[in-house]
Amino acid sequence: MARIVILGAGISGHTAARYLNKWVGKQHEIVVVSPNSKWNWIPSNIWVGVGQMQPEQVTFELAEVYKKTNVDFRQAKALSINPEGNAESSKPFVTVEYTLPAKAGVQENIEYDYLINATGPKLNFGATEGLGPDHGHTVSVCTYGHAVEANHKLQQVIEDMRRGQRRTIVIGTGHGMCTCQGAAFEYIYNVDHVLRDAGVRDMARLIWISNEYEVGDFGMGGVHIKRGGYITNGKTFAESLMVERGIEWITRAHVKKVEAGKIHYETLDGSFHELAFDFSMLIPPFAGVGLKAYDKAGEDITSQVFAPNGFMKVDADYTPRSFDQWSAQDWPKTYQTPKYPNVFAVGIAFAPPHPISKVMKSPNDTQISPTPPRTGMPSAAMAKAVAMSICDMLNGADQPTHTASMAEMGAACVASTGADFFKGTAATMTVYPVVPDFEKYPDYGRDTELTFGEIGLAGHWMKYLLHHAFIYQAKLKPGWSLIPD
Amino acid sequence: MSNKPTNREPYQQAYYPPAPTGFTRYMRTSLLWQTIRFLVINLKMLKLMAKSHH
Numbered sequence: 042m043a044r045i046v047i048l049g050a051g052i053s054g055h056t057a058a059r060y061l062n063k064w065v066g067k068q069h070e071i072v073v074v075s076p077n078s079k080w081n082w083i084p085s086n087i088w089v090g091v092g093q094m095q096p097e098q099v100t101f102e103l104a105e106v107y108k109k110t111n112v113d114f115r116q117a118k119a120l121s122i123n124p125e126g127n128a129e130s131s132k133p134f135v136t137v138e139y140t141l142p143a144k145a146g147v148q149e150n151i152e153y154d155y156l157i158n159a160t161g162p163k164l165n166f167g168a169t170e171g172l173g174p175d176h177g178h179t180v181s182v183c184t185y186g187h188a189v190e191a192n193h194k195l196q197q198v199i200e201d202m203r204r205g206q207r208r209t210i211v212i213g214t215g216h217g218m219c220t221c222q223g224a225a226f227e228y229i230y231n232v233d234h235v236l237r238d239a240g241v242r243d244m245a246r247l248i249w250i251s252n253e254y255e256v257g258d259f260g261m262g263g264v265h266i267k268r269g270g271y272i273t274n275g276k277t278f279a280e281s282l283m284v285e286r287g288i289e290w291i292t293r294a295h296v297k298k299v300e301a302g303k304i305h306y307e308t309l310d311g312s313f314h315e316l317a318f319d320f321s322m323l324i325p326p327f328a329g330v331g332l333k334a335y336d337k338a339g340e341d342i343t344s345q346v347f348a349p350n351g352f353m354k355v356d357a358d359y360t361p362r363s364f365d366q367w368s369a370q371d372w373p374k375t376y377q378t379p380k381y382p383n384v385f386a387v388g389i390a391f392a393p394p395h396p397i398s399k400v401m402k403s404p405n406d407t408q409i410s411p412t413p414p415r416t417g418m419p420s421a422a423m424a425k426a427v428a429m430s431i432c433d434m435l436n437g438a439d440q441p442t443h444t445a446s447m448a449e450m451g452a453a454c455v456a457s458t459g460a461d462f463f464k465g466t467a468a469t470m471t472v473y474p475v476v477p478d479f480e481k482y483p484d485y486g487r488d489t490e491l492t493f494g495e496i497g498l499a500g501h502w503m504k505y506l507l508h509h510a511f512i513y514q515a516k517l518k519p520g521w522s523l524i525p526d
Numbered sequence: 527m528s529n530k531p532t533n534r535e536p537y538q539q540a541y542y543p544p545a546p547t548g549f550t551r552y553m554r555t556s557l558l559w560q561t562i563r564f565l566v567i568n569l570k571m572l573k574l575m576a577k578s579h580h
Binding site: 277280281283284285289290422449450451453463464466469471473491493495496497498499500502503525 | 544546
């Protein structure tokens with residue numbers, strides 16, 4: 042019997058656990074390690090952040106779901122990996138520290154035969170002074186707890202506006218190297234929607250601020266779609282929607298510092314600016330969770346196993362290259378680490394070989410360009426591919442048998458622009474492939490038949506359907522495996 | 527006091543992007559049209575997933 046340890050129980054970690062339990066759960070041991078007691082459908086946090094959903098609607102207790110399976114769930118935080126074992130044993134292990142209140146602080150070594158690192162990101166609020174809900178002056182919707190607090194503060198601002206006070210609301214990215222612009226994009230439109238419902242939209246100045254070169258970049262270098270007899274860049278549609286909703290925008294911005302009521306930012310031309318605000322939701326940059334790695338002798342090999350940003354190196358080509366030399370072939374396929382064939386990293390935990398959006402720097406050498414997104418659909422696809430490869434390796438395959446390169450897969454993104462069953466809308470966008478491949482698609486890097494976008498009520502229905510379908514699937518209810526990932 | 531509208535200020539951020547017509551805005555929430563679009567979007571996503579499968 043082999044033991045497969047999965048670090049993380051987010052979209053990618055839980056997907057790997059679901060499938061491994063289904064395929065080999067009776068023959069092998071599956072251990073899931075997560076510091077969080079709850080699973081969170083993060084795409085719906087934006088609705089919690091405007092008070093249209095409660096946290097209970099976007100979360101569930103992981104222990105209760107895993108109790109129905111053969112998965113051994115440990116509520117603990119992974120601290121380090123010993124992929125070669127240590128002086129006493131050659132068996133590889135991870136060191137974890139329990140966050141379960143009954144065992145809080147207790148450390149344990151868990152041996153493994155296969156390891157899947159699906160730890161997701163560290164929300165790196167510390168990269169920008171004054172950013173974030175804990176030690177700063179902005180709110181966040183990155184976790185359901187943050188979203189609850191964001192809504193609480195938003196409702197206070199709405200009350201101020203009802204009393205006749207004008208308010209400035211700033212939403213976007215809190216650093217020049219952020220990703221996940223989509224969440225902020227959804228949030229600003231949902232804030233606009235609730236302000237209109239509350240009858241106070243005319244009292245609010247709504248401003249988008251982001252590190253994108255142009256609105257609609259989303260860390261994917263933007264998209265081109267067929268519309269009205271032209272192939273048009275998504276910037277046109279993103280800007281159109283902003284004008285329609287009366288939203289101003291600031292792009293090419295690196296937020297340097299946030300003070301109470303004031304954002305300091307630098308733009309790509311090297312100039313420095315200030316922006317006053319009453320309420321601000323800024324997405325933080327992401328980093329790896331800070332796992333360490335040690336070899337058999339106990340020497341620190343973290344820099345060999347992880348990239349400087351803390352994400353785990355896998356089968357990508359990390360040779361530094363200029364933008365014109367970037368290739369779809371640089372991106373990982375199997376997510377196996379080069380030195381340790383029994384270790385994989387999926388979702389946000391793997392180190393991308395380079396961004397997708399071209400790297401841009403100001404004259405002050407400040408990088409102001411998005412880092413690559415790894416949204417739910419690709420994260421689930423790579424987790425499933427790794428689970429299939431591990432199943433085959435358990436049966437004798439000497440190398441991974443399944444691939445899920447972001448340069449060979451598409452992604453669908455449904456961005457809510459207002460929640461209501463009859464009057465709501467959402468921007469539905471698909472891209473294929475996620476990472477442009479200019480060898481296959483020389484003009485735009487993507488297949489313009491499979492890359493499309495539109496806005497409408499159908500998108501809202503789709504987002505609502507996906508919310509319920511994916512929570513149903515994650516709870517392992519009957520027929521869950523029939524639902525596409 | 528006159529309520530005569532003033533000229534729209536050109537060369538501003540909001541001056542250039544295309545604006546949806548009333549018909550476009552209506553179609554975005556038309557139940558019949560959006561039901562059709564819902565089916566089309568589902569088909570497009572299934573096609574996307576089929577092509578992404580390895």
